[in-house]
Amino acid sequence: MNTVPEKQSGLNSLGNRLAISITAIVAGAFIILEVMAAIGDINGSLWVAQFNKAKIAYVLASNMAQDVESQDTDRVLNELKTHLPKPLHQRLAQVEVFDRQGDRLVNYTPDLFESREKLSEPLPWKPEFLRESSRSNEQIKKVLGTDYWVSTPIVNQTVQKRVGTLLIRYDVGIIRDIAVDRIKKQLLIAAFGLVLFCAVIVLINRKMLIIPIRRITETIVHLAQGDNTCQIPDQHRSDEIGAISKALEVLRVNAEEADNLREQHLAAEESARKQREAAEAAEQARREAEMSRLESESLLSKERIEYAESLRHRIEQLMRAVDAASAGDFTQRISWPDQDDDLQRMAECLSRLFEQLDASISEIGDTANYLSNSAGQLSGLSRSFSSVASDSVRESVGATETSENMSESVGEVVVSTEQMGKSIKDIAQNAGEATKVAEQAVSLAQSAATNVQQLADSSAGIGNVIKVINSIAEQTNLLALNATIEAARAGEAGKGFAVVANEVKELAKETANATEEIEHRVASIQTDTGTAVSAITDIDQIVEKISQIQEIIASAVKEQASTTQEISDKITHVARGNKDINHVITNITDRTQQSVKSSAEVDTAASQLKELADRLQSLVSRFRPDQLKQAA
Known part of the structure; x- marks a missing residue:
């Protein structure tokens, strides 16, 4: 039996699921956009920082070209301390100056740099990077994690001669931290706005969708329960809700007509069922009577066959005993206690x-x-x-x-x-x-x-006694004849009974012959x-x-x-x-x-x-x- 669906609430409500879906889609899109914007902001900040650092490296290399050529390490170190911008000191991990042969002249780390443990980390790739930088006349950049390496050739502009290499190592992690903090603030603001947006969406969805759908659901429940007198709401609307309401009204009218037709059909079926049951009952009674008659005849035939077979065996035993007696053997004993x-x-x-x-x-x-x-x-x-x-x-x-x-x-x-x-x-x-x-x-x-x-x-x-046996044999023969006649009347279904009746008849003849022989022996x-x-x-x-x-x-x-x-x-x-x-x-x-x-x-x-x-x-x-x- 079909049951009527209960009123839905919570996540089972279509309106709530729709509102949650819209909110999730909007929130997901907003988060994706924010993440992409944050990544772009971080990359932009890194690119600006890299560009600025590369530009600063060109300026430093140009200013210290003569000092490097003369290998005046003090003036080179003083040049670094004087011309490096103060804001870069927190992000500047290491500055190395190499001469033309690749020998390091200066290794400088600002005092404001905090992450000095990074300076002790092994750098197996650095020798190859230095060789590549010494062979190139262009600036080479390399980013590893939060480290930004910039190799700049030192060129004496007066004679256009390369005199060394400037290698600067920046820690750009602080730039990323600043960008992440900024993104967190933006996400908090966006989340607050998203909550407000979702609340507005839920209110609009409840008024425009959830409440009408609930009314339509209640109406459908009444229709499913067979109440065709209920009123269909929101038929005046021109949207999909209105179309559903109008379709439900047509369905209600059709259901009402179908109920009328069903009642008429049920009445006709009930009348036909009663007539059919009466006919089936009569046919069943006839079949049961016929089956009872056939079963009775079958049982009677089986009993007659069994009795005839038992009679034949017992007469054979009597014949053997009489034969033995006629031969002079009177030791034979015959008894059937169950008979x-x-x-x-x-x-x-x-x-x-x-x-x-x-x-x-x-x-x-x-x-x-x-x-x-x-x-x-x-x-x-x-x-x-x-x-x-x-x-x-x-x-x-x-x-x-x-x-x-x-x-x-x-x-x-x-x-x-x-x-x-x-x-x-x-x-x-x-x-x-x-x-x-x-x-x-x-x-x-x-x-x-x-x-x-x-x-x-x-x-x-x-x-x-032999006369009694002859009488029994004659009665058995008559019974076999009657069974043969009844089997012939039964037609195809009585062939088996005809065979059984014929066997009973033959047994009766054998019994008569046996009793006749016994009579001769007794005489x-x-x-x-x-x-x-x-x-x-x-x-x-x-x-x-x-x-x-x-x-x-x-x-x-x-x-x-x-x-x-x-x-x-x-x-x-x-x-x-x-x-x-x-x-x-x-x-x-x-x-x-x-x-x-x-x-x-x-x-x-x-x-x-x-x-x-x-x-x-x-x-x-x-x-x-x-x-x-x-x-x-």
């Missing part, structure tokens, strides 16, 4: 399923190994039991053949009976162990059946799981049958042990009768044969159990081949 959607829940279900399957397959493999080992042990026990039973049959037959000779072979019967008792005890012990193994096999088979059934249920849950797992459930059911039935057979064997062994005990008790009463012994031996033979048949059935069941265990191991090896090999 909370159906895919995350499906991943958690799969992780738990794989964990349960891994534990179940491990337990099934261990059970299969244990069943295989137990079947081998059971087969060995059945063969051992069959062998013992065969021995018992043969011994019973031998007992029957020798029953008639019982009295003779009581000792042998006792030994055979003891051996048979031991064998029966071994059979009873092995039968008990076989019963325990069968019970454990039943329990493990039931646990394996439960785990495999859980695997089937989890596979069904995976199928449901394969369900088929294998059904086979495993069937095999385990068969194993359970066979193990139940083995358990029943073992119970029969245990019961028979118990009866045989009881019978053997009876034999042992009755051997001491052999003498009571061969009929009872024959009857007992016949019973032992029958029961022993029944034990042989049961052993054959146990051996057959053990073989079937071994085959089922091998089938179970083969089935489990499809899921965890490496671990089963290590376990084997």
